[in-house]
Amino acid sequence: MRHRSPTDSGIDADIERALTEWGQSVRETAELRSRHVRVDRTHWLQAILRPYHRWTWALRWAVGLAAIGLVGAGLYFSALRDRASQSVRMANSEWRIANGETRVQNREVPFLSRSLLPRVEDLWPDGPFDPELAVQVHTLLMALRQSGRTTCPDQADGLDFRSETEKVRHLYRTWALTAHRWDDPYGEVLRRLAVIVEPCLSPTQAQTLQVWSQDVNAYLYLAWPTHEK
Amino acid sequence: MDRIDAWVAPSFVLPAVSTLDDEALMVRVRDLDDVEAFEELVRRYEARARRLFLAYFGSSEDVEDGVQLCLLRLFEARRHYRRQDHFPAWFYRLAMNVAHDQWRKRRRWYRLLTRFRDLTVGSPTDADPTTSVQEIEAHRQVLWRQIQTAVQRLPRRQRQVVILRYVEDMSLAEIAETLRMPLGSVKAHLHYALRKIQRWVKSR
Numbered sequence: 001m002r003h004r005s006p007t008d009s010g011i012d013a014d015i016e017r018a019l020t021e022w023g024q025s026v027r028e029t030a031e032l033r034s035r036h037v038r039v040d041r042t043h044w045l046q047a048i049l050r051p052y053h054r055w056t057w058a059l060r061w062a063v064g065l066a067a068i069g070l071v072g073a074g075l076y077f078s079a080l081r082d083r084a085s086q087s088v089r090m091a092n093s094e095w096r097i098a099n100g101e102t103r104v105q106n107r108e109v110p111f112l113s114r115s116l117l118p119r120v121e122d123l124w125p126d127g128p129f130d131p132e133l134a135v136q137v138h139t140l141l142m143a144l145r146q147s148g149r150t151t152c153p154d155q156a157d158g159l160d161f162r163s164e165t166e167k168v169r170h171l172y173r174t175w176a177l178t179a180h181r182w183d184d185p186y187g188e189v190l191r192r193l194a195v196i197v198e199p200c201l202s203p204t205q206a207q208t209l210q211v212w213s214q215d216v217n218a219y220l221y222l223a224w225p226t227h228e229k
Numbered sequence: 230m231d232r233i234d235a236w237v238a239p240s241f242v243l244p245a246v247s248t249l250d251d252e253a254l255m256v257r258v259r260d261l262d263d264v265e266a267f268e269e270l271v272r273r274y275e276a277r278a279r280r281l282f283l284a285y286f287g288s289s290e291d292v293e294d295g296v297q298l299c300l301l302r303l304f305e306a307r308r309h310y311r312r313q314d315h316f317p318a319w320f321y322r323l324a325m326n327v328a329h330d331q332w333r334k335r336r337r338w339y340r341l342l343t344r345f346r347d348l349t350v351g352s353p354t355d356a357d358p359t360t361s362v363q364e365i366e367a368h369r370q371v372l373w374r375q376i377q378t379a380v381q382r383l384p385r386r387q388r389q390v391v392i393l394r395y396v397e398d399m400s401l402a403e404i405a406e407t408l409r410m411p412l413g414s415v416k417a418h419l420h421y422a423l424r425k426i427q428r429w430v431k432s433r
Binding site: 011012015016018019020021022023025026027029030031033034 | 275276279280283284292369372373376377391394395396398420423424426427430
């Protein structure tokens with residue numbers, strides 16, 4: 001115990017001595033308690049640490065699972081929304097066809113996705129971009145995608161393609177150019193679609209496509225009776 | 230001691246805990262959740278924690294709760310420990326924060342308790358110190374209780390300085406390092422604390 005000198009600033013030496021003795025008594029009491037309060041460390045350490053560890057691990061698992069659940073739910077609802085909006089687009093197209101619209105009235109083309117626009121635009125390397133025709137080609141793309149197949153027979157129009165992407169691209173381009181040249185987009189394009197894609201479709205899908213095609217053909221027949229079907 | 234949910238390297242890789250200093254032990258607790266190292270730290274610092282809480286709360290039953298809570302906080306705060314921290318100073322800061330939090334939660338109850346104790350114990354001047362050894366001892370007990378009460382009435386910083394100085398027997402420089410304050414501030418806090426204690430004891 002180090003020696004303490006009395007302060008010279010108005011503090012009594014008695015008080016400082018009393019404080020020193022008090023500190024000593026606290027130390028002795030603590031030591032006495034430490035001897036008597038001899039708990040089994042294994043027990044209390046386990047009591048402290050085990051729930052702590054379990055709790056933190058449970059929390060980590062809970063947070064991890066919640067994060068995975070959130071991401072999964074986000075992806076699921078995103079896919080659901082895409083599918084719903086695509087169905088709405090298809091229903092709109094069918095509604096327009098059923099109601100006798102050969103031209104898309106809405107110039108803003110809201111359902112034409114931006115990511116697809118450049119690709120559709122590429123279909124017209126020689127001429128100006130035609131948004132109405134782009135919409136029609138886009139509708140066909142959607143029909144093709146909804147059929148569950150994006151590939152076609154290896155031999156199309158007698159051409160042999162090196163890759164699937166090139167093949168599909170060529171088909172789109174052919175349909176679009178043909179439709180543009182003939183000024184009869186629905187009839188010709190749908191016919192070509194039916195001829196090329198039908199072998200790839202399931203019976204239900206093929207039937208749906210045929211019904212749609214027949215509806216459009218019937219309309220086109222009424223709209224242009226002079227046109228050869 | 231079982232190793233609980235924590236990976237601990239085999240003994241031939243890590244040195245025995247008894248040979249390590251406090252800082253190395255704390256680093257092992259921090260990095261490896263090493264229960265064995267933590268137990269060694271507890272063995273070394275449990276008595277100090279008990280002293281601190283006894284000085285804070287007198288001989289109430291809250292002392293043991295405080296010690297347990299303090300050691301639990303030590304484990305919880307292991308990730309905040311940095312290798313360059315002087316462990317005893319770091320531990321004292323943590324323990325005093327725990328003690329102060331506990332004190333703040335039950336402040337009214339402690340004040341009521343100390344008032345009741347003052348009423349029942351009386352003044353040390355009532356006894357004649359020359360009468361007998363038992364009476365001298367009783368006189369000292371009363372004086373210590375009054376000092377305990379006076380210390381509990383001090384502001385936070387002054388109380389911490391007094392406890393570190395007279396219970397932990399630290400030098401002023403050590404107190405300054407522990408509390409992270411200039412030496413002059415420590416001296417000032419100590420001076421004001423002693424004056425308050427003196428005034429309090431003399432007014433009884």
